[in-house]
Amino acid sequence: MLNLAAFVPSLLELCREAGQLITDYYHAPGADEYEAKGDDSPLTRADIASHHCIEAGLERLTPNIPILSEESPTDAVARRREWGELWLVDPLDGTKEFLGRTGEFTINIALIRAGKPVLGVVYLPLEDQCYVGIPGEMARRYGPGDAVADIATRALASGEPMRVLASRRHKGPRLATCLEWLEQNWGELERDNSGSALKFCHLAEGRGDFYPRYAPCSEWDTAAGHALLEAAGGSVLGLDGKPLRYNARDTLLSEPFLAIAESGHPLWQQLLRET
Incomplete structure (x- = not known):
């Protein structure tokens, strides 16, 4: 069984690598150029660059765990039900926000085991900020540099909005x-x-x-x-x-x-x- 916490530093490094590619495209001329996929959702050069970066990185980290990305080919989608464990990836979540220049887009990487998400990474490229969760073990926010903080949800407060x-x-x-x-x-x-x-x-x-x-x-x-x-x-x-x-x-x-x-x-x- 994988020691999930041991993967966190490598996943942070991988997200920063892919995030830099996305950021470079975001600030480059032609950032609003895209093509429409079969479901009419937009596909940018940043989506593709991030996909290839993350796919290659995960293959190096865990060569025996298959990867299903939003930009994976159709044959991977067809085989996925055979996989009890897989990486589930959105290399650029919020492509419409990317095109709309709101800055509200992320990289999402999850490890799925027997139908459950056992590790999740959500990275904000423009802020160099990463959220990592391993249910039952840790929930943390990693900021630029070495900044790190444990995080937790809040309780509903009666009488407050x-x-x-x-x-x-x-x-x-x-x-x-x-x-x-x-x-x-x-x-x-x-x-x-x-x-x-x-x-x-x-x-x-x-x-x-x-x-x-x-x-x-x-x-x-x-x-x-x-x-x-x-x-x-x-x-x-x-x-x-x-x-x-x-x-x-x-x-x-x-x-x-x-x-x-x-x-x-x-x-x-x-x-x-x-x-």
Whole structure:
């Protein structure tokens, strides 16, 4: 069995290498150039450069563990259900944010074992900041240089506004119903809109309470953040109330989910029952 914590320094180095490539493209002429993939999502040169960098690095680190990246060829996608353990990678999560010049994009790397995310890394290239979670072992934020801090989720504070994290790009009737229910059953809400996996990071370090997601997204968008949030004391639940599982279905789309900072609060089970 791998000593997961021992991989952290190498993963940090790999993220910084890929992050520098992304940053170079971000600040270069033509940063807004892209081509449309089959699902009409954008693909930039930064996506491809980061993918190749991370894939090569993970192959050096763990040659016996297969890699499934958002930019992997279709034959890897076809074989994935044979893999009990795999790296699940989004080499540039938030390509639309990259193109929109918001700076809110990340690199996501997760190790999946028997359907569970057992290690998650979320790296912010422009800030040189990295969040690492190993459920049951550690949740940390690594800043520029040698800065490091343990992080943890926060508890809901009765009588205070609930801070809800949601993507500015994804709305819809199910989200509206959820927020209306919370206003009726909790009270005042504060909305914090942000892109990519940053929402998981904010929950994990105590800067938010709840992230509901009903719009489609892929497993590589959520797996690393899931591991991080669980390591910090939170949870990521499907609408059946069970933790999300990965590489366990015919589709790579994630189920709708609720990402929760204080897992044990009875409000969440009530929300699942009533909405």
